[in-house]
Amino acid sequence: SQTIHQWPATLVQPVGSPLSLECTVEGTSNPNLYWYRQAAGRGLQLLFYSIGIDQISSEVPQNLSASRPQDRQFILSSKKLLLSDSGFYLCAWSVLGTGREKLFFGSGTQLSVL
Amino acid sequence: KQEVTQIPAALSVPEGENLVLNCSFTDSAIYNLQWFRQDPGKGLTSLLLIQSSQREQTSGRLNASLDKSSGRSTLYIAASQPGDSATYLCAAPSGSARQLTFGSGTQLTVLP
Numbered sequence: 001s002q003t004i005h006q007w008p009a010t011l012v013q014p015v016g017s018p019l020s021l022e023c024t025v026e027g028t029s030n031p032n033l034y035w036y037r038q039a040a041g042r043g044l045q046l047l048f049y050s051i052g053i054d055q056i057s058s059e060v061p062q063n064l065s066a067s068r069p070q071d072r073q074f075i076l077s078s079k080k081l082l083l084s085d086s087g088f089y090l091c092a093w094s095v096l097g098t099g100r101e102k103l104f105f106g107s108g109t110q111l112s113v114l
Numbered sequence: 115k116q117e118v119t120q121i122p123a124a125l126s127v128p129e130g131e132n133l134v135l136n137c138s139f140t141d142s143a144i145y146n147l148q149w150f151r152q153d154p155g156k157g158l159t160s161l162l163l164i165q166s167s168q169r170e171q172t173s174g175r176l177n178a179s180l181d182k183s184s185g186r187s188t189l190y191i192a193a194s195q196p197g198d199s200a201t202y203l204c205a206a207p208s209g210s211a212r213q214l215t216f217g218s219g220t221q222l223t224v225l226p
Contacts (some may be wrong), residue, residue, distance in 0.1 A: 006157075042218060043118075043203070043215075043216040043217060043218045043219070044158075044203070044205075044214075044216040046213050046214070049213070059213065088155075090157055090158065092158075101163075102148065102160045102163050103148065103150075103158075103160060103205075103214065104160060105150075105157035105158040105159070105160075106157050107156060107157045108155070108156065108157045110155065
């Protein structure tokens with residue numbers, strides 16, 4: 001069966017510090033991978049999605065970047081965090097295809113930028 | 115641009131009641147709609163996915179319906195239990211095939 005791992009679960013970082021959140025998927029090949037952000041009291045916002053290694057699309061302009069160095073590994077990064085980067089970050093995957101498949105989410109990372 | 119609205123934002127019911135959560139979307143040219151559950155501080159769990167060719171999808175005590183013409187979906191929970199307490203989110207495709215637009219969710223509390 002497929003599983004998705006996301007870490008760390010919580011993170012407190014000062015403004016201006018770098019960020020690296022990692023997500024890995026097991027039990028499947030060539031998944032679509034996604035990074036979402038959920039701000040307090042708001043819906044989920046798609047940040048990045050990837051259909052393959054080094055194939056990443058950004059949905060919103062921001063202080064963040066994403067990389068996919070391996071088929072089942074997706075990394076969210078920032079060189080300098082802003083206060084507005086605080087939120088709940090979720091990695092997700094779906095079966096590679098038309099994009100009409102179910103989304104499966106990781107357990108999330110609560111990021112607090114102080 | 116797809117917009118998804120969920121009403122009510124919060125709902126509190128006594129255990130055993132049947133309840134309906136509502137989801138509306140503005141762009142009816144969707145090929146599916148998904149319902150998710152989110153427990154506090156946790157990721158989302160997929161509950162049901164309804165394809166555009168379907169009108170209903172059932173899983174246990176959950177039943178989701180989809181009416182594309184009216185831009186609405188409902189999630190029906192039968193015989194609610196305290197363990198059903200969570201935030202329920204619906205999501206509809208927006209723009210590119212891989213982008214989902216999420217509603218802000220309905221926070222459900224089932225009182226024992």
